[in-house]
Amino acid sequence: MLPQTAGMNGLADGIRDLGRASGPHGEVLLRRRTTDDGEVHLELVVDGVFAMDDVDTSTERLLAAAALSRCTGDGLQVLVGGLGLGWTAATVLTDPRAAGVDVVELQPALVGWAARGLLPSLAGVSDRRLRLRVGDVAAALAAGPGRWDAVLLDIDNGPGFLVHESNAPLYRPPGLATALTALRPGGVLAIWSSDPAPELLADLAAVTGAVDAEQVLLPVERDGRRYEYAVVLARRAGQRSGQRSVGGTGRG
Numbered sequence: 001m002l003p004q005t006a007g008m009n010g011l012a013d014g015i016r017d018l019g020r021a022s023g024p025h026g027e028v029l030l031r032r033r034t035t036d037d038g039e040v041h042l043e044l045v046v047d048g049v050f051a052m053d054d055v056d057t058s059t060e061r062l063l064a065a066a067a068l069s070r071c072t073g074d075g076l077q078v079l080v081g082g083l084g085l086g087w088t089a090a091t092v093l094t095d096p097r098a099a100g101v102d103v104v105e106l107q108p109a110l111v112g113w114a115a116r117g118l119l120p121s122l123a124g125v126s127d128r129r130l131r132l133r134v135g136d137v138a139a140a141l142a143a144g145p146g147r148w149d150a151v152l153l154d155i156d157n158g159p160g161f162l163v164h165e166s167n168a169p170l171y172r173p174p175g176l177a178t179a180l181t182a183l184r185p186g187g188v189l190a191i192w193s194s195d196p197a198p199e200l201l202a203d204l205a206a207v208t209g210a211v212d213a214e215q216v217l218l219p220v221e222r223d224g225r226r227y228e229y230a231v232v233l234a235r236r237a238g239q240r241s242g243q244r245s246v247g248g249t250g251r252g
């Protein structure tokens with residue numbers, strides 16, 4: 001995921017649209033770009049904003065790995081919002097402790113393209129743990145208190161660079177409190193950002209019941225430029241029922 005114009009440098013015009021659809025949340029466009037060197041990459045443009053490509057998906061995958069590594073026990077229920085090119089969701093599925101993976105995506109067309117195998121990260125994946133559905137992740141969070149062991153949010157380019165203005169409340173204290181409440185005690189909330197997000201970290205740390213708030217900085221180099229992405233994390237205080245405390249972190 002990158003600022004709007006990045007990632008285009010040095011690429012030839014070998015662009016082919018794989019899918020294009022319009023709906024209440026704007027246009028979504030999935031396209032394949034072939035570079036001068038013959039490399040083929042997928043790009044996702046949402047509502048006119050370059051959302052991501054698959055040149056380097058390490059941080060989308062790290063979003064999942066960072067959250068799951070902080071979860072204890074097995075039988076984990078995980079919420080991923082949104083689908084994008086599927087790398088975060090696919091990474092969750094590689095963890096055998098994940099018992100259920102709810103992926104909530106705003107764009108119906110993207111969910112359809114995933115079902116048709118157009119997203120290589122999930123192509124050929126036939127996994128009964130995966131529940132892919134169309135919706136607004138904010139509504140899913142509000143409807144599911146105490147439901148998930150991990151909530152992974154990658155719906156914008158971060159709180160400072162929204163794909164949809166309507167997502168802004170999610171990053172403010174009441175939205176963060178709702179996301180935290182959607183977790184089971186001891187569960188982990190993780191939010192991807194295309195820039196370090198100290199304000200988000202401070203707001204998350206201040207939410208009642210949040211413990212162990214931290215920011216993991218993720219330097220990435222591409223097209224000769226350096227970027228610093230980030231994942232902001234916190235746990236909900238307490239521990240999963242049936243789990244014994246190890247090391248005594250947190251307040252609960």
Ligand SMILES: C[S@@+](CC[C@H](N)C(=O)[O-])C[C@H]1O[C@@H](n2cnc3c(N)ncnc32)[C@H](O)[C@@H]1O
Nearest residue numbers: 060082084085086087088105106136137154155
């Ligand atoms: C950058 S992509 C996610 C990338 C994903 N982590 C991956 O690994 O490919 C952002 C996705 O979030 C979706 N989205 C944006 N706002 C949303 C919302 N409120 N609820 C659900 N999905 C949303 C977009 O349509 C887009 O598919």
